[in-house]
Amino acid sequence: MTTQYEETTAARRHELELGQFIPLHYHFNMLNDVHRTGAFEEAIDLVVPEGGRVVELGGGTGILSFFAGRRAAHVWCVERNPELATVATQLLEENGADNVELVLADAALWTPPEPVDVVVCEMLHVGLLREKQIQVLAAFAENYFERHGGPLPRFVPEATVQAVQPVEQDYDFHGYVASTPFFQDGNVEQPRTLGLADPSVYHELLYENELTERICWDGTFTIAERGNLNALRVITKNLLAILPQEGRSVDWLMNYLVVPLAHPINVQPGDTIHVSIDYDAGAPLASFAPDVKRVGFAPR
Numbered sequence: 001m002t003t004q005y006e007e008t009t010a011a012r013r014h015e016l017e018l019g020q021f022i023p024l025h026y027h028f029n030m031l032n033d034v035h036r037t038g039a040f041e042e043a044i045d046l047v048v049p050e051g052g053r054v055v056e057l058g059g060g061t062g063i064l065s066f067f068a069g070r071r072a073a074h075v076w077c078v079e080r081n082p083e084l085a086t087v088a089t090q091l092l093e094e095n096g097a098d099n100v101e102l103v104l105a106d107a108a109l110w111t112p113p114e115p116v117d118v119v120v121c122e123m124l125h126v127g128l129l130r131e132k133q134i135q136v137l138a139a140f141a142e143n144y145f146e147r148h149g150g151p152l153p154r155f156v157p158e159a160t161v162q163a164v165q166p167v168e169q170d171y172d173f174h175g176y177v178a179s180t181p182f183f184q185d186g187n188v189e190q191p192r193t194l195g196l197a198d199p200s201v202y203h204e205l206l207y208e209n210e211l212t213e214r215i216c217w218d219g220t221f222t223i224a225e226r227g228n229l230n231a232l233r234v235i236t237k238n239l240l241a242i243l244p245q246e247g248r249s250v251d252w253l254m255n256y257l258v259v260p261l262a263h264p265i266n267v268q269p270g271d272t273i274h275v276s277i278d279y280d281a282g283a284p285l286a287s288f289a290p291d292v293k294r295v296g297f298a299p300r
């Protein structure tokens with residue numbers, strides 16, 4: 001039986017987990033991430049109609065609302081962290097974004113006073129872990145539909161695609177071996193990570209569809225390289241704007257997450273590995289704990 005004290009501290013711990021509460025100095029990294037900020041700028045320029053209405057859920061420092069405000073007539077920038085709301089108000093004013101209205105509120109509970117064309121929401125983390133993108137957008141869509149009816153606005157991002165790859169990770173640090181989860185830049189060579197098989201897509205979603213938290217997949221990999229399968233690499237790509245006429249999308253490839261396995265497996269080309277994934281979007285990193293086993297041996 002859990003006491004009220006334990007329940008309260010568990011809820012408080014969850015609130016303070018990175019992702020639920022992102023300190024201001026961490027926002028500099030987001031602003032400074034050219035792959036992220038540049039892709040959002042391009043997508044917002046392409047998707048927001050001239051003179052339109054836009055909502056941003058989780059505005060942070062306000063940069064995405066600023067981009068939207070360059071084309072839209074009005075932008076509601078919703079942020080629930082009072083410190084960030086204060087900073088964003090000041091920054092938006094300094095940047096002349098006088099058509100962006102800061103709303104201090106929980107985005108899962110707030111709806112715009114009138115229908116909007118576009119909803120921007122970047123509560124994203126690799127694996128869709130940690131942050132509540134799915135929960136917030138599911139609640140927003142329901143509240144919006146109740147208040148304004150359909151159709152729903154266009155979402156930025158429009159879709160998320162996730163893949164997983166068996167890898168051998170070098171966890172030797174000057175002779176000290178420490179297998180820990182870590183993040184890895186997907187845009188640069190990673191010589192200490194050896195891909196043992198091609199990545200496989202384990203999860204796809206379109207934000208205009210009904211959203212579910214549970215992410216569940218079973219799949220097999222045919223090993224292509226000899227090595228020690230001691231980690232899985234999670235690859236998350238967000239399609240910020242899908243442009244069928246141009247046959248392309250504006251994408252943001254997030255940092256990879258590399259998760260060590262409790263029981264590494266020495267593999268050879270031709271071995272078959274079964275991976276079973278089951279976790280909830282928005283849950284802590286540790287909830288990504290797939291079951292990995294060899295189900296077929298190449299001839300030895």
Ligand SMILES: C[S@@+](CC[C@H](N)C(=O)[O-])C[C@H]1O[C@@H](n2cnc3c(N)ncnc32)[C@H](O)[C@@H]1O
Nearest residue numbers: 030058059060078079080081106107108122123
């Ligand atoms: C990853 S940051 C992105 C910030 C900003 N959109 C950007 O792109 O730089 C997510 C932001 O969403 C805010 N947030 C998280 N949950 C929220 C909620 N339920 N309602 C409103 N804001 C929320 C966080 O405080 C944080 O500022």
